[in-house]
Amino acid sequence: MKFISSDAIPELLEALSASSVVWAPRELTGSGGTVMFERWRTGDPIDLEHFSSLSAKDVVLPRTEKLFGYTYAFGGGLGGAFGNGAPAGEQLVIEPAEPAPPAVLFGARACDAKALDVLDALFNNPEGEAYNDPQYQSRRKSLTVITLACTTCDEACFCSSFGNGTSEKAGSDIIVYPVEGGLLAEAVSSRGEALLAEPIFEESEQAPPPLAETARIEGLERLEEKLPRLFDDMDFWQEISERCTSCGFCTYGCPTCYCFNIHDEMRSDREGERQRSWDACMFALYTQETSGHNPRPTLAHRYRNRINHKFSYYPENQGKILCTGCGRCIRGCPAGLDIRDVLRAALEEAPREP
Ligand code: SF4
Ligand code: SF4
Secondary structure (H helix, E strand, O other): OEEEEHHHHHHHHHHHHOOOEEEEEEEOOOOOOOEEEEEOOOOOOOOOOOOOOOOOHHHOOOOEEEEEEEEEEEOOOOOHHHOOOOOOOEEEEEEEOOOOOOEEEEEEOHHHHHHHHHHHHHHOOOOOHHHOOHHHHHHHHOEEEEEEOOOOOOOOOOHHHOOOHHHOOOOOOEEEEEEOOEEEEEEOOHHHHHHHOOOOOEEOOOOOOOOOOOOOOOOHHHHHHHHHHHOOOHHHHHHHHOOOOOOOHHHHOOOOOOOEEEEEEEOOOOEEEEEEEEOOOOOHHHHOOOOOOOOOOOHHHHHHHHHHHHHHHHHHHHOOOOOOOOOHHHHHOOOOOOHHHHHHHHHHOOOOOO
């Protein structure tokens, strides 16, 4: 184990920020205690005590990002149906997005780091070329994740239901443990080992502190087989979703929800930018088709999709549950919906007679 004193943490962040974009949790000014992952700049205080309201997923999946820029230029291109979509006599010039700079995510929790590992199965999977996403991969490959182990938790946390819970190492390069006067640090990857070899970290014989044990739901892996049998039971989905207001917080705050929209932002009639932005499957317009038909017309249909995507479709297709038990959707839901009640109900529920 290595040790870094609390006083030396700003010095570490300063050194890291010389070559990387550093993300760290900090209380938003005037927010009355809302903690978010923000770009760290010299002098910024960080908050390693409170849990962030939103996850750190925008480090790899920004709320809005440029996919590429485009310009129509005169140049005798074929144009139209024979060319690249540009009007006849013009060429469409594509300007690719910049590769991601080196970045450090400092103070992620185990459920945030594990979410990166879960998302890698879709966006960064060498065996799943059809879905590989160059933008995500560029950010992920240049990212060092320093995870803060949880020695306390609140009543909404339930990461112990998934794998190793608060001692989870997937997705991290270094785990740090809060101890008297500073942080103990343990390398998880070779990238983490290299960083811990820096002289700012001292050797330490201290043992890490006991970690928090959160609430646990047994048998979540059974949902992959259970949920398809509940699929057509609309009374069940109606009952559990009836308080939902379709606000979308549960998806925006979630470290594993990745629904996105793609749109063009025109700077003029000759140039613009194609962008990707967060979207949410809880919004009615998410599946609205141009004809006006919506295959998920009610909240019950949309909530059914959210639960099935996380606990049935994704495990079936990517081999991992699309939830890490961070509890943000429970803390932040204005209607007081608790995903754990839904999961327990789905585990207990037998499909009703038609
Ligand atoms: S946060 Fe709650 S009210 Fe908002 S969409 Fe999610 S379940 Fe519905
Ligand atoms: S579904 Fe809820 S508990 Fe699970 S990872 Fe997303 S926000 Fe966290």
